[in-house]
Amino acid sequence: MSKVIVPCDTCGKPVTKWPALVKLHNFCSDTCYRSYRRTLIGNRSAAWKGGPIVKQCEWCGKDFAVVRAASDQRFCSLACKYVSGRKPGHCIVCGKEFRPTHPGRKYCSYACFQTQPRQPCSPETKAKDSLAHRGKPGLSGASNPMFKNGWSATEMKVCPHCGKPFRAPAHRICCSRKCSYAMQGERLHRFYSETPAGQALVARYREDMKALGNQDWGHEEYAPGFTGSLKRRVLYRDGHRCRLCGAERIAPGWLAIHHVDGSKIDHQISNLVTLCKPCHMRVHQNGLDVSGLVPS
Numbered sequence: 001m002s003k004v005i006v007p008c009d010t011c012g013k014p015v016t017k018w019p020a021l022v023k024l025h026n027f028c029s030d031t032c033y034r035s036y037r038r039t040l041i042g043n044r045s046a047a048w049k050g051g052p053i054v055k056q057c058e059w060c061g062k063d064f065a066v067v068r069a070a071s072d073q074r075f076c077s078l079a080c081k082y083v084s085g086r087k088p089g090h091c092i093v094c095g096k097e098f099r100p101t102h103p104g105r106k107y108c109s110y111a112c113f114q115t116q117p118r119q120p121c122s123p124e125t126k127a128k129d130s131l132a133h134r135g136k137p138g139l140s141g142a143s144n145p146m147f148k149n150g151w152s153a154t155e156m157k158v159c160p161h162c163g164k165p166f167r168a169p170a171h172r173i174c175c176s177r178k179c180s181y182a183m184q185g186e187r188l189h190r191f192y193s194e195t196p197a198g199q200a201l202v203a204r205y206r207e208d209m210k211a212l213g214n215q216d217w218g219h220e221e222y223a224p225g226f227t228g229s230l231k232r233r234v235l236y237r238d239g240h241r242c243r244l245c246g247a248e249r250i251a252p253g254w255l256a257i258h259h260v261d262g263s264k265i266d267h268q269i270s271n272l273v274t275l276c277k278p279c280h281m282r283v284h285q286n287g288l289d290v291s292g293l294v295p296s
Contacts (some may be wrong), residue, residue, distance in 0.1 A: 010035050059084045181233055185268040188225040193265055202265065223265040230267060231257045238274035243293040244283075247276045256280045260291050270294060 005014045009025045010032035017026065027033040042048065049068035056063055057076040064076040075081040083099045090097055091108035093115055098108040107113040154167050161179035174180040192198035202223045234257050241248055242255065249255050258275045259266065273293050275283060283290055 008032055181269055185230075185270075189266055189268055192223045192225065223267065225267045226257075226264075230269070230272075234269060234272045235274055237269070237295065241274065242276035242279055243273050244275055244279040244290065247279075253277075258283060258290065260294060 003016045004019055004022060005016055006022055006026045007013070008015055008028040010027060013028045015026055015028045025036065027036065043051075052065045052067050053071065054063050054065055055071075055073065057080055058074045059080040060076065062076045066073050075084065079101070083101060086099045086101075088097050088099050089105070091112055092106045093112035094108065096108045154169055156165060156167055157172070157175075158165050159175040159179055161174055161183050164175050166175040168175075174183060192202055235255065240255065247254075254277055255274055256277065257272050258280055260271050260273055263271075271294075273290055275290070282288065
């Protein structure tokens with residue numbers, strides 16, 4: 001038995017096939033077959049049965065469209081399908097009959113739930129909760145400074161950085177993260193620039209960088225504390241944009257964190273600003289003053 005030649009249904013190119021493999025539609029390649037499949041929409045589809053129809057949900061009465069192949073669909077959504085299969089109950093507040101969306105629901109709405117008085121936890125329950133979540137037996141129950149009679153214990157404080165009065169639990173020191181980060185930067189700056197132990201660490205760090213032979217460290221090395229978390233805080237403050245030209249990040253490492261005063265020891269957030277690579281190079285080459293770019 002010899003092969004026969006049939007035309008491709010998409011491009012018309014002749015295709016050689018065995019007679020047993022000749023079908024109603026024949027294709028020369030997978031690309032032509034996929035092109036044909038993309039045309040099987042509407043009434044050309046094998047599942048076409050007259051187009052979509054409009055039905056009414058048996059639970060909420062809402063009209064919804066469904067294809068005729070799935071004409072046995074009775075509900076507009078899975079929520080209506082699940083609610084319709086649950087037994088009706090009565091709200092313990094208003095007595096209204098409703099079908100609960102999950103087992104054990106006692107209220108028909110959130111408004112009825114809010115009318116019930118909140119029951120504070122007993123000391124035994126609070127001790128168990130503290131042990132389960134914190135894992136510290138010494139801070140459970142009355143020994144935990146965060147809780148008092150089942151409620152959060154707060155007190156009035158004064159922020160040591162900005163002097164603003166605020167109310168917070170016992171473990172908080174500053175009024176906001178901004179003040180906390182600023183105090184941390186000042187503390188690290190004093191440690192590395194004023195204390196003998198910090199100066200010794202900076203000197204050892206510089207010697208280690210020189211021993212590595214990295215050409216990028218030919219200039220003054222960074223003191224310890226110039227971490228990734230500090231850089232991310234500066235990027236977040238500046239909106240992930242260059243403060244000089246407004247350029248956004250277009251590639252990894254495109255935005256750099258620049259020290260305003262040129263000192264690689266002062267890592268306070270007020271001494272750092274976000275610059276793109278071209279602007280960072282211009283600032284170092286031309287000695288531009290970027291102190292006015294730091295937001296207050």
